[in-house]
Amino acid sequence: MSGPGFGPRKPIVAGNWKMNYGPAEARAFAEQLVEPLSHLRSVERVLCPPAISIDVVRAVVGGSGVVVGAQNMFYEPRGAYTGEISPVMLQGLCHYVILGHSERRTYFGETDELVNQKAIAAYGYELRPIVCVGEHLEDRDAGRTERVLTEQVRGSLAALPIDRLSDLVVAYEPVWAIGTGRAATAQDAADAAALIRALLGEMYTSEAAARVRIQYGGSVTAENIAEFAALPDIDGALVGGASLKPEFVEIVRRTAAAKGLPA
Numbered sequence: 001m002s003g004p005g006f007g008p009r010k011p012i013v014a015g016n017w018k019m020n021y022g023p024a025e026a027r028a029f030a031e032q033l034v035e036p037l038s039h040l041r042s043v044e045r046v047l048c049p050p051a052i053s054i055d056v057v058r059a060v061v062g063g064s065g066v067v068v069g070a071q072n073m074f075y076e077p078r079g080a081y082t083g084e085i086s087p088v089m090l091q092g093l094c095h096y097v098i099l100g101h102s103e104r105r106t107y108f109g110e111t112d113e114l115v116n117q118k119a120i121a122a123y124g125y126e127l128r129p130i131v132c133v134g135e136h137l138e139d140r141d142a143g144r145t146e147r148v149l150t151e152q153v154r155g156s157l158a159a160l161p162i163d164r165l166s167d168l169v170v171a172y173e174p175v176w177a178i179g180t181g182r183a184a185t186a187q188d189a190a191d192a193a194a195l196i197r198a199l200l201g202e203m204y205t206s207e208a209a210a211r212v213r214i215q216y217g218g219s220v221t222a223e224n225i226a227e228f229a230a231l232p233d234i235d236g237a238l239v240g241g242a243s244l245k246p247e248f249v250e251i252v253r254r255t256a257a258a259k260g261l262p263a
């Protein structure tokens with residue numbers, strides 16, 4: 001799998017289905033999406049079903065240009081880790097894996113260190129990590145957004161292969177915007193993306209950081225996507241609730257349009 005290379009970053013829109021759609025429902029929904037999505041080739045389109053539905057979705061989208069991502073994984077390749085899935089199991093089935101989503105951090109106690117181990121493991125098995133970062137409302141209200149994002153970026157994204165940062169996607173998802181219907185402003189997203197890219201520039205090089213794709217996530221809809229996708233530093237979106245509906249196709253289309261690409 002080759003990365004987007006040195007040219008302009010290819011926009012990427014990923015649908016995070018979270019704990020929705022077991023195999024039968026996932027197949028039916030993917031069948032509904034695949035035809036319209038197959039035409040929107042200027043944007044990378046990723047469907048992230050629950051692990052148990054990955055295989056059926058992959059079978060439906062095979063050959064369409066739409067690819068599949070996982071929502072999480074453990075970093076060990078195999079062993080006595082009841083309930084976990086490993087990078088070895090995902091390799092070849094998925095192109096992407098979401099790591100460090102705020103729901104994983106909040107409900108399952110995932111730390112930056114753990115997320116970093118997972119991101120490093122993803123690279124070892126040809127899985128492209130979509131690493132999520134984002135501040136809580138208390139952080140923002142207390143003026144700590146920059147400090148929190150800095151800690152998360154430095155902690156979660158350390159020690160990755162510098163020559164493969166074009167395979168890295170960072171999703172800026174302010175926790176207060178996830179599932180609340182209250183999206184961030186375009187300015188919030190632009191500021192966060194600029195900070196994330198500057199930090200990656202310090203950790204790696206500015207050339208390598210320029211190849212990383214940064215998504216906005218948090219209450220993205222077909223109505224508001226253009227505001228975010230129009231920002232030069234934002235390369236697409238990680239979509240939760242609206243990815244469970246046919247609206248997802250429209251979000252992809254409007255991302256392409258906002259970037260001046262064929263839609």
Ligand code: PGA
Binds near residue numbers: 181220241242
């Ligand atoms: P939302 O979720 O679009 O439902 O706010 C985004 C996410 O959690 O990735």
